[in-house]
Amino acid sequence: MFTEFYYYLKNFGVPVSFNEWQDLMEALDQGMAGSSLTGFYYLCRALLVKTEAHYDRFDLAFASYFQDIEAVEGLPEKIWEWLNREVPPLEVTEAMRRNHQQLDIEEMKRMLAERLAEQTEQHHGGNRWVGTGGTSPFGHSGYHPGGIRIGGDTRSLYAVKVAGMRRFQEFRTDETLGVRQFQLALRKLRQFTTRLDGAREELDLEGTIDQTCQNAGRLELKWARPRVNSMKVMLLMDAGGSMWPYTRLCNQLFTAVHKSSHFKDLKVFYFHNCIYDWLYNDPSCSQRDYTDTEYILRTCDSNYRVIIVGDASMGYAELMRPGGIIDWDLDNDRAGIEWLRRLRQHFEYSVWLNPIPARYWDRMEGAFTIGAIRTVFPMEELTVEGLERSIRKLKSRSRAGEESKLVY
């Protein structure tokens, strides 16, 4: 049944509501898919997918659903029905007629079934439909010889092929982002001092003017509730060399945090690979311009939401040993990890954002230190979705290290 496709979409993470599904059914019943699977693909996508970030998931669901259909006969009856409606008028040229004269319908069907089978095999070989050009007796798109409709048209394969090409992979929000999207996520980080039912004690100028005019000049004062955000934020950013590849990403986050004017206070400090007794005031990490970590712990209350941004990848000693600091002219008498634990203990609302995609965390050079830091701070990828998850964590006290099984 075609309803299965609904569950495919859900499974692949396309949030489809029942209403939209109903709309699609209606549109299909009206024959709006035209007569090709390609039209069907676009119709489904236009109605069911509401952001380019989900185009890729849709493609995956579509390709996977139709890939499971072995041969053309396997297409659900319902789809045939939809597609067979309203065949566009045939415009048959002499050349087309000559091309197709020798094939009868049965023959066409058989060949198509073969093509479909081939296609599936090729996919199993790992080559996702890409570059499967080639010639075919079905290749004269739009022409339906002998009354064979969608099935006799290569475009039917084309839709699946298009889906399989995954042209929209780069739009996934878990992979791309922008300042605005970060900002939007940060907007959720608010905490209003007044309850919604607090006293109305602020003059609502616009409302007053409006109401007074409505009264044709008789003054009527309008009052509103003041809304003040009490959220205080501290951003600690790794400015070390291994962060270079992520400069743009970090800049975007940085800009977004700065543009978010709704915080009551914002403090930004920098560190070099790991945090020790100094936090720098400037990304150049100049040894003349710093604040004592101890001082920050003493003066900033634990209501600060602390966002640490860093790749958490460093040498073993840098994190675990006193004196392990990377700067050759500095020394630390407490290991980096101890400082991190102290920060975490004081700032209970804190997260670590890592620009390295999570799928590499256990596999790359810094895997050990990433794992160790994850036992201290909850860690998320630095992506829009990761930031959104972090913000949820920043709203309540969350435990670190649930995800990490590392023992050391």
Add this chain to the structure above:
Amino acid sequence: MATKMAQYKGSAQYIVSDELRNSVNIAIALGKPLLIKGEPGTGKTMLAQSIAEALDKQLIIWNIKSTTKAQEGLYVYDTVQRLYDSQFQDHDVSNIKQYIKHGKLGEAFRSHDQVVLLIDEIDKADLEFPNDLLWELDQMSYYIPETKETITARTRPIVIITSNAEKELPDAFLRRCIFHYIAFPEPDEMERIIRVHHPNLDKRLLEQAMETFYMLRNLNNIQKKPSTSELIDWLQALVVGGISPSKIKQDMPFLGVLLKKNEDLDLLLNGLQAKTQNRSKPRSSMWGR
């Protein structure tokens, strides 16, 4: 029935992909707003113009700004004017109708013939803005309590809404729209777009310029990628400046037309320099265990 509806097939000045044309026709047939998203300069605004032109309908444009309120699109009750009039007593202020000024949406609903209504850059407005329009766009009607009137669309306008993706739009709003993302044109489609604007362009010049253009777009750390309209302007500059095609890739003249941000210009220049010098390696490759 779908086939009886006006079908959009594109227009002479506007190059439309099959995908986009499909979405436009789906939206028209279902009578739902079409939400168009895409990078700036991908022809979102122009699409509405093209639809109006191709279907020979009036185009009503509602440009959204950060301060635009949904109500303004329906109507404003000009109470201030009424107040003035009441002071001078030379108007009949009891006739409230004369103080109701219809907005763009109102204009579209009240039009005799079907119009194309463009709500341009909806993402500029406040987050709540789209939600405030849900009912009106659904029902294509609104009520004016001051005059106890209901305005209902005589023919459902074709509604095109554009967004530069500066903000996410609310789900409830999205559910009511047909959505289409205009992907950045591939070189062959771009060439067709260029030809609309510069029909007599030298083939080599176009080739070289396009290569440079896509190279710049593919640079990793670029902040503001050059868009279609910037390419069109750049080509104009190259033609007017009498630049020889062979010089384009090498000299990249009038680069400021393509890269609007100083950081991007710097990045490119530094990048070119770095190719010729041997940079020291970043620290990450120096870790030892």
